[in-house]
Amino acid sequence: MTNSRIVLDQSRIPTHWYNVIADMPNPPAPVLAPDGKPITPDQLMMIFPESLIMQEVSGERWIPIPEPVREIYKLWRPTPLQRAYRLEQALGTPARIWYKNESVSPAGSHKPNSAVPQAYYNKQAGIKRLSTETGAGQWGSAISLAGQMFGLEVMVYMVRISYDQKPFRRSMMQTWGARVLPSPTNTTRSGSKILAADPESPGSLGIAISEAVEVAAENPDTNYTLGSVLNHVLLHQTVIGLEAKEQMQIAGDYPDVIFAPCGGGSNFGGIAFPFLADKAAGKNIRLVAVEPTSCPTLTRGHYAYDFGDSVGLTPMLRMYTLGHDFVPPGIHAGGLRYHGDSALVSQLYHEKIIEAVAVDQIATFEAGVLFAKTEGIIPAPESNHAIRACIDEALRCKASGEPKCLLFNLSGHGHFDMAAYDRFFRGELEDYAYPQEAIEAALEHLPKVALG
């Protein structure tokens, strides 16, 4: 009997994170303050601890993982690498399909890989409280778990509509001791302003970010945390790819193509970047970020400087963007709705070192259901994007007879997203390509920055 599940001993939890900046052909584009000048570390010190700011700008290839963080990683890491034999059989493909199962964390996704070190470094810096935003609740749950482990208070501004419609994610956060507030609240200036204009506001991620940043900026004992996009978040997520490399080696295999869903880019960077080091050394490997056609940031967005939030409070990043005033189409149920993308992922895409593909919504749920029926695990709707792209490649292998090795990141399970599956089963979901006029219109609203 062949092994279908490669598990590593806990002593093999990585001791260092891998920093892709060391292997990029060009240095990362600078982050700009609202005045258009490169941002200085002090400007970030209001809301982040110095240790994380240093990681954000570091060019060191290897960054040590603190022992207390590795101790907590032990609760679920190393995660299994699994061969999807039953999916391969159902597809009749000669391709070998592997997946890294990040759904085994307590929060059910890859997000605690960064939430735990973020809580740790804030605790070290003497911070008492973390503030953050959450939409569907994945990042909110991860930071609630992590804050609790280091005795930090956690305040989560949860987009009001999700707060009302997704009570179980809220219950998870409360179980781990977090305070969850439906955003907009009347406890911040940003929130009060919105409520004054519209007392029934359903909220948005942009508003929730403004509230969380405002509290962090105004309270010296409070810092802000972000679950994706920033360099240090992608850095922390590289434990995924580092483990996967070792597991593939044990399996005696090596991927020709890697797929991961891409929202802000953290789980894609996490699995892909450690393999990019091999690519930089001449290895032939394709790294594919998969996004929805309804929010096609990399495949159809502009590569430009833009804000991270809708109000324009954050620094500007050079990234692929649909415009910071992007509003996700209501018909979209599959997640991955952020208007921008990680600056590192964006630059690597711009330089054609990585690839991106967009997939239609209904096809992603079909792929998720086939995966659940063959491999058992019900994937998060976000993860379904990677599964779809991987299945499409496996079907191309079937047509051409090529026995390629494919690897994808199962970024999370879908146990708290069954309402999205229900909408799929009821036939309520539609495919929706983001309109070209809206993409062109976004150009008008981008901050005016002269590109060097």
Ligand SMILES: *Cc1c(COP(=O)(O)O)cnc(C)c1O
């Ligand atoms: C948040 C999330 C994503 C997308 O975020 P990235 O930062 O792009 O990784 C994908 N899958 C799951 C399960 C998530 O919770």
